[in-house]
Amino acid sequence: MITRSRTRHIEETTDPGEAEGRKKQIVAPSAIGTKRQKVSQARVKPSDELLAIEGGQLMAATEEVPKTYAEATTRQDQDEWKKAIASELKSLIVNKTWKLVPKPAHQRPTGCRWVFALKRDEKGQVVRYKARLVAKGYSQRHGIDYEETYSPVAYLNSIRAMLAKCSAEGMEIEQCDVNTAFLYGKLEEENYMELPEGLRELLELAEAEGEDDVVCMLLQSLYGLKHASRVWNETIDKHLKSMGFEPADADPCVYTRGEGKDECIVCLYVDDMLIASVKAGIAEKFRIKDMGRARFILGIEIDYDMERRTLGISQRAYTESIIKKFGQENAKPYLTPLEPGVQLTKADEPQTEEDKAKMKSKPYRSLVGSLMYLACGTRPDISVAVAKLSRFLEKPGEKHWDAGIKVVHYLLKTKDVGIVYDGLLGTQLEAYSDADWAGNRDDRRSVSGILLMLCGAPVVWRSTFQKTVALSSTEAEYMALSDCVK
Template identity: 40%
Template sequence: MHSELLALQANGTWSLTPLPAGKTPIGCRWVYKIKHRSDGSIERYKARLVAKGFTQLEGVDYQDTFSPTAKIISVRCLLALAAARGWSIHQMDVNNAFLHGDLAEEIYMSPPPGLRRQGEEHLVCRLHKSLYGLKQASRQWFAKFSNAICSDGYTQSRADYSLFTKNKGKSFTALLIYVDDILITGNDPVSIAATKKFLHSHFHLKDLGDLKYFLGIEVSASKNGIFISQRKYALEIIKDAGLLGAAPIDTPMERGLKLSDKSDLLKDSSRYRRLVGRLIYLTVSRPDVTYAVHVLSRFMHQPRKLHMEAALRVVRYLKGAPGKGLFFSSNSDFKLRAYCDSDWAGCPLTRRSTTGYCVFLGPSLISWRSKRQKTVSLSSAEAEYRAMAGACCELTWLRYLLKDLGLLHHEPALLYCDNKAALHIAANPVFHERTRHIEMDCHYIRDKIQDGYVTTRHVNSVHQLADVLTKPLGKEIFVPMVHKLGVQDIHSPT
């Protein structure tokens, strides 16, 4: 607490002043946290002064609050690129990141406990810099950081505003920021060192060396590639669910299971919501549980006993191999290919279909999704066509992102689908009777095919990798499919 107050005063965060008439100061409080390493050991004890931003008034104490954070897909793209190029990834952490932002609004805060001296009881803190808890804190910090890094010659990506790149001759450096965590990689160690020095001169940074642990994701690098997993996080989920001693199971969801609202309501729904919420973040490195978690998340508002049983089955599946994760190979041709599929009228409550797609950069899986479609499809061909349009949108965005990372794709991306009727609709604009009721945005894929950005291919249903994301499969199909997605386990059995 003492070091935090010293840092705030050294940063010029506030000045003590009498409270002007008509102004109301916001409160503040101390928040304590124990930071752990990936192995569970204690790294440090942390005390942070947090403003009670929930008392701020919009239009008076703050205007806009939105601040971009790096997309997890961008992180995976950066890791896949670094693995294929043989680049090392450096990690840095900004001390008291939000304290660097400058405030444009006039905000007053009650002095924190321990700061008020005798004779200063009538004084309040006039904030000059942002503070944790303020509505605009994240936005002001990102604005300050982006202005600083752009002044050093970096260019902000339009595909992901948290990605900054710098090209100078043959030298290429990429920087990705997620709130106060920074990843730097590139082909020029001198440029990386110069960037670190520049950032050190502007902000208080900790150089954490080579990337090992980022946002709860464990990263292991070798000459064969980069492996990411969330083993520690998965073990915490299993422990929290009380299933450390449970027998493991082979699949996350029973084959052919259709969850509905037939069973009894749970008396305490908070446990279900907490469990499913944690499982959602686990899908960052586990595409094998994505479909099961997607279905479970539909029932957050009124979870029932059957839903809880299905959620606990996912945890028992994790128990079999909590260290499973994604492998990004060092051998890559950098070609984009995607698989898309749909489960027609798969939702028993709404009869809407489920879209599933997965995108590969070379042999490395970088993006996937399982999502219920917005409208009811009248045929399986229409459902598959909507899935193709969704996958095509993802491919288009990835082309822009990879272009900023120095990967130009002159050849069209391959899009694999197992429905011939949907392929004909995408390629042939004459199918009026079957497509006139489909929304115009679904025909977006036709334009991309004509422009040469995407080429469609038929794939046999046996080799349709997106099946894992649209329906619950049996062990004999599920296990080989997951292996083809690049999900591996480098850890010894637990």
């Protein structure tokens, strides 16, 4: 019941079919940690400060984007933002998202605003200016404007498992996203929205008294509505099922159809899709952006060689954005994520008012959050360190902050580290478990670590505190094994 480590090296391809350049190190380290991490249920929440997910692209906000419509239309690059705004409004009009009606006396219209972002490629270069009109869903009233809101997305575990399976079976993986996906769902409730900024100028509507009495009656779903994602998910789910696809029992956002050579797999993450087969049936129903062979999804770079049946995933661009965000570009690299034998406990939390005030200036939560997405995506080698750091989000101390910065120093030397799936090894599942008996020095609970591998590389890893205190190392091992085989 000991977790095995493997290290591989592959040649990173810089052109299709041409392997050369630097080596990429692939690591499958121990899954032991000290903080409960449900990687299989990982979700990425939008953040105006660091990250945004648009059309399957993960963007680090290293360049400032406008916060408001007025700022976007008056700054130096206003022409690019105006084009993006006009494109979004035209798309909404063509889709018949609303119709202009007099403001009803019995309804309170929902406000709206513009959200701006820069879309980047796998090298972090800006490829598109994006403007999105979103409703101010926080003003909606439950039971009147909406009912249910939950909608699923694919687990990162599922995405990795799909990539491993495709490398083993030589399946081509293509990527596409649905243009203005949330606008396809029809609303069952009656919703009204204020006129968006820029609409009057685009339609050349005359300024007149009483213009505030004109509102948009929403006919289709819109970004920002509390139930928009659920409406979209129900729409795409219904269409995929009509094409003969069935959702997997373990993940409702992974759809399969057929068997053997006729098998087709669709992995859905909001409006972004990984498709291992044809996508014509989806294009018939929705306007999609065909992105060709999958190279970049959710900040994860995909690099594969069909002849060798190897597929590598990494997050170099995202790693570099973390290093830059915390100003560690010129720091001394570390060889390990944590110093050997280091113990982080509650005793290291700030005790005096002076220490507490000092730590308020440290963006500790932002640091741990940035590292956590990296650990959940392609870097199990830092998952133990991130797990330990995550225990002190409420009251971090100077020692905790220093340990987190040292993880960033480790990333300086390991930007290209990721995971590679060797399809020639087959899809036999390998499972490993281990336990750190009484690893939590504060309450003496043990840690269960599990690692599942396909094609010789990790697809699932998790570290969780055991619910009860194990009385012996043997008991802790059996509890970890039980968690692994569930």
